[in-house]
Amino acid sequence: MLRKFRLIFLFSVFVFVAMQADAQCFSYARAVCKTELGDFVHDGNYNATILSEGETAEIYKTFFTGQEYRIVVCKVDSLPQVDFQIIDGKDKILFDSKEHGGANIWDFKLETTQQLIIRVEVAEKDKTSNEKVSGCVSIMFGIKRE
Amino acid sequence: MKKLLYNPVSILVLIFSLAIYVSSCVTDSSQKKKENEINKQAAQKVNEKAMEEFNKSKLIFYSLPSPLETAMLIKRAGAVYDEDLLNPTDNINRYTTNLKMALNLGIYSADLSYTSLFDQTQRSVQYMSNAKKLADGLGILNAIDENTIKKLENNMNNRDMVLDIISETFMNSNAYLSEENRPVMAVSVLIGGWIEGLYIATKLTNGSLVNNKKLIERIVYQKLSLYTVMNLLEEYKGNKDADYLLGKMRELKVIFDQVKIRNTSKVEASTDEKNKVTTIKADSEVDISQEVFNKLLKKVDEIRTEFTS
Numbered sequence: 001m002l003r004k005f006r007l008i009f010l011f012s013v014f015v016f017v018a019m020q021a022d023a024q025c026f027s028y029a030r031a032v033c034k035t036e037l038g039d040f041v042h043d044g045n046y047n048a049t050i051l052s053e054g055e056t057a058e059i060y061k062t063f064f065t066g067q068e069y070r071i072v073v074c075k076v077d078s079l080p081q082v083d084f085q086i087i088d089g090k091d092k093i094l095f096d097s098k099e100h101g102g103a104n105i106w107d108f109k110l111e112t113t114q115q116l117i118i119r120v121e122v123a124e125k126d127k128t129s130n131e132k133v134s135g136c137v138s139i140m141f142g143i144k145r146e
Numbered sequence: 147m148k149k150l151l152y153n154p155v156s157i158l159v160l161i162f163s164l165a166i167y168v169s170s171c172v173t174d175s176s177q178k179k180k181e182n183e184i185n186k187q188a189a190q191k192v193n194e195k196a197m198e199e200f201n202k203s204k205l206i207f208y209s210l211p212s213p214l215e216t217a218m219l220i221k222r223a224g225a226v227y228d229e230d231l232l233n234p235t236d237n238i239n240r241y242t243t244n245l246k247m248a249l250n251l252g253i254y255s256a257d258l259s260y261t262s263l264f265d266q267t268q269r270s271v272q273y274m275s276n277a278k279k280l281a282d283g284l285g286i287l288n289a290i291d292e293n294t295i296k297k298l299e300n301n302m303n304n305r306d307m308v309l310d311i312i313s314e315t316f317m318n319s320n321a322y323l324s325e326e327n328r329p330v331m332a333v334s335v336l337i338g339g340w341i342e343g344l345y346i347a348t349k350l351t352n353g354s355l356v357n358n359k360k361l362i363e364r365i366v367y368q369k370l371s372l373y374t375v376m377n378l379l380e381e382y383k384g385n386k387d388a389d390y391l392l393g394k395m396r397e398l399k400v401i402f403d404q405v406k407i408r409n410t411s412k413v414e415a416s417t418d419e420k421n422k423v424t425t426i427k428a429d430s431e432v433d434i435s436q437e438v439f440n441k442l443l444k445k446v447d448e449i450r451t452e453f454t455s
Contacts, residue, residue, distance in 0.1 A: 042314075
């Protein structure tokens with residue numbers, strides 16, 4: 001009985017702490033990343049998570065013609081370079097931040113509405129290293145104001 | 147809004163490791179200083195074995211157009227303001243279950259965005275008050291407080307500021323629900339907002355496929371968003387509310403499946419390096435018959451009525 005209670009307690013503690021980490025990721029996204037949208041209005045969606053070196057995340061989003069979008073990919077300083085690609089439904093790379101000086105802010109216009117994938121990749125500092133760094137990565141979409 | 151494919155044991159090990167070592171990214175007033183501190187703290191070393199397991203996983207997010215984006219799409223398509231289409235603010239007392247509160251938080255957020263874009267500021271304040279009540283009812287702490295409403299009232303003539311306030315409150319609710327491990331409620335808010343946008347857009351066509359072709363195009367392309375909605379819901383299959391919503395979305399899919407959208411050329415991109423803008427182009431064809439459009443109008447009306455009743 002006592003063992004069961006201890007297990008439940010331990011589980012609750014680490015779930016709570018993990019949730020705290022997530023909440024802090026939200027604070028980071030709101031306070032740091034959102035400001036990088038500049039004159040574009042944030043769409044209001046929250047896309048942020050903890051990623052580690054070598055990890056990849058993908059966001060599926062429909063981009064509509066007639067809107068101009070700004071994409072901001074930001075990460076905490078401790079993480080190595082984070083690059084992003086824009087990919088169409090046939091896995092064709094339409095934009096690769098590596099080809100544009102590792103830019104983390106870029107604007108996009110669509111002449112036809114398309115569902116696209118934003119692939120975010122965290123580089124690895126040292127592939128042979130046993131230890132990997134993790135941290136908050138946020139992807140924000142802004143829409144050009146009228 | 148994420149799908150994580152993983153080994154449950156290793157993810158627990160990883161979460162535990164992260165939970166112990168992660169401190170992240172908080173920033174407030176003394177922003178830069180705190181940013182540095184946060185950045186330092188956000189670095190953590192994790193167990194190699196857990197990391198290897200975790201690297202096998204893949205994170206997938208689905209991003210639906212937010213109520214704000216939907217309202218902007220409608221307005222840019224040349225739509226007009228019609229207050230009769232909005233969910234009356236008096237309906238709020240009907241929403242007592244979590245699901246209804248979440249759906250109508252999305253619906254009122256879409257109405258709030260729509261009224262704001264058309265500078266109906268008094269109505270915007272009323273919709274913001276309703277959004278606050280529903281957010282409070284869902285236990286979303288501090289997403290919308292009295293200061294938010296005051297700020298909105300004080301900036302009534304500054305549309306940019308109003309849009310920023312709406313965007314901020316929506317993000318707060320969305321993030322809170324996601325991070326409090328209530329993803330189905332977070333998805334429900336998004337679906338409520340999305341259905342309301344679709345409802346307003348379809349109603350504004352007056353049932354005609356020819357009156358406003360731009361608006362029709364916006365509606366037709368919601369077929370792509372519907373797939374996003376369904377992918378989001380599929381993640382939570384087995385949850386009563388998610389299953390209910392999935393059922394409704396499947397009814398909509400039956401109709402959207404009869405709408406044809408196809409690229410008739412490859413998708414190409416051209417980049418203006420100086421201005422940091424990439425333009426994405428493709429030729430495409432869309433096809434929707436009047437009969438299918440009528441069915442779509444009827445189904446959207448039916449679902450929206452169910453959500454708001």
